[in-house]
Amino acid sequence: MATATKDDAEIKRLEETLRGELIQPDDPEFDDARAIYNAMIDKHPRLITRCANVADVLAAVKFGRQHDLDTAIRSGGHNGAGLGTVDDGLVIDLSNMTGIRVDPEAKTVLVEPGCTWGDVDHATHAFGLATVSGVVSTTGVGGLTLGGGHGYLSRKYGLAIDNLLSADVVLADGRLVHASEDEHPDLFWALRGGGGNFGVVTSFEFQLHPVETVVAGPTFWPIEELENTMRWYREWLPDAPEDVYAVYLTAEVPGDPFPEEIHGEKVCGLVWCYLGPEDQAEDVIQPARDIAEPLFEHVEKMPYPALQSMFDDLLPPGDQWYWKGDFMHELTDDVIAEHRRFAEVPTPQSGTHLYPIDEAVHHIDGNETAWAHRDVTWSMVIFGVDPDPDKSDLITEWTRDYWEAVHPHSAGASYVNFMMEEGSDRIRATYGDNYERLEEIKARYDPENFFHVNQNIEPAT
Structure with missing residues (x-):
């Protein structure tokens, strides 16, 4: 296949089979089609099938198997490790499969795999409903869900996989199956956290919840307050009601939309999402103000999709990214000291987030889904980001050094969506x-491990 041209008979037959596009290196749109969110990953597939429907997915999987091609599956393309693409192989690009159907009576939504969470929020918000997703609206539904999926609604409604009701899956042998608690329940169990190891999901059915407006936004403190505020946060969060979600962060204040007088300031802080009665929001937020005077705060009532998209412009596609994560049981004084040591980020877009994954996430046993670590309190991610390729070494070294300092205090495992390619021991x-x-x-x-361009789980022998 490496020397095939567009006139090659078998490629031509594939192209004629597809309702979507077949893109090759000599096509003018190739560079745009191969680009993913993380510009640090620069791979050159042999073929990209931009699928229009399930029939296209079936044809692409069949072709990949027949020609023994390394095959990557791409949904939103946000995967930090770049596992939605591959050199010299086949990319099955689902980004044009964007159908959504909301059932407001049943409070469910059926979502095709090319949708972003912004697409889903737009469709469900019209009915005053939402489901659990991440914190950036441009993230793809497929990758986030299959890795587990945590975000602003997780303390009340669990992980994305806890709200997954069923999925349609194209298997490596070419079958299309429906996976749920009643049909292929073992496959359904594995899909809920096991990543893209088991097939190509062509539709997701989610449970929806009544979420329309939230009280949300950031509170920033000067970076000198990190140790004080993080100690308060570790004590406050476990007792906070499930209606409260607050991501702890370190960052450098960017330009717009923030006031000019704080541009470039190194900060720590919280991003709030409060789902309870609006008149009780101040009671929830005030303790954070009492522990240290905020440098900046903008917390107000807003539509839930506005919160989901609040930081999209600060994290555009095409930047250099390197990130590493860990699950944390607790934030000891030693951990907090390490966070303070590395808190002054190397570039304006770099930082650290601590995502709460307690309350509703803990209500499910660790063996009920593939996501095993139901007893941890935070999902930590350290991310180095910059648009300049010349800074890729800088952000990578800072991220690794920071992670190596904190990792000995962690639960020893990570959210699979916050991993680069880190080896089989890390996956185990x-x-x-x-x-x-x-x-x-x-x-x-998938006994032959056809779906291996992922955080790979090899088949038992």
Whole structure:
């Protein structure tokens, strides 16, 4: 395949089969089509099938298998490790499959895999409903969900996978199956956190919840207040009601929309999402003001989609990205000291987030889904970001050094969506006691490991 041209008979037959596009290196749109969110990853696929429907996915999977092509599956393209693309292989690009159907009576939504969470929020918000997603609206539904999915609604409504009701999946052998608690329940179990190891999901059905407006926005403190405020945060969060979600962060204040007088300031802070009665929001937020005087605050009532998209412009596609994560049980004084040591970020877009994953996430046992670590309190991510390729070494070294300082105090595992390509031991740790069951399910549904361009779980032998 590496020397095939567009006139090659078999490629021509594939092209004629597709309702979507077949894109090759000599096509003018190739560079745009191969680009992913993280510009640090620069790969050159042999073929890109931009699928229009399930039939296109079936044809692409069949072609990939027949020609023994390394095959990557791309939804939103946000994967930090760049596992939505591949050199010299096949990319099955789902980004044009963007159908959404809301059932307001049943409070469910059926979503095709090319949708972003912004697409879903737009469709469900019309009915005063939402489901659990992430914190950036341009993130793809497929990758975030299959990795578990945590975000602003997680303390009340769990992970994205806890709200997944069913999925349609194209398997490596070319079958299309429906996975749910009643049909292919073992596959459904594995999809909820097991990543793209088991097939191409062509539709997701989610439970929706009554979420229309929230009280939300950032509170920033000077970076010198990190140790004080993080100690308060570790004590406050476990007792906070489930209607409260607050991401702890370190950052450098960017330009617009923030006031000019704080541009470039190094800060720590919280991004709030409060789902409870509006007249009780001040009671929830005031303790944060009492612990240290904010440098800046903008917390107000807003539509939920406005919160979801609040930081989109600060994190555009095409930047250099390097990130590493860990689950944390607690924020000890030693951990807090390390956060303070690395808190002054190397570039304006770099930083750290601590995402709460307690309350509703803890209401499900660790063996009920592939996501194993239901007893941790935070999902930490450290991210180095900059548009300049010349700074890629700088942001990578800062991220690694920071992570290596904090990791010994962690739960020893990470959210799979916050991992680069970090090796099989790291993947095993992430799935913990569930790993052997995942290997067995992989052996049933993909015994030849066709779907291996991912955080790979090899089939049991």
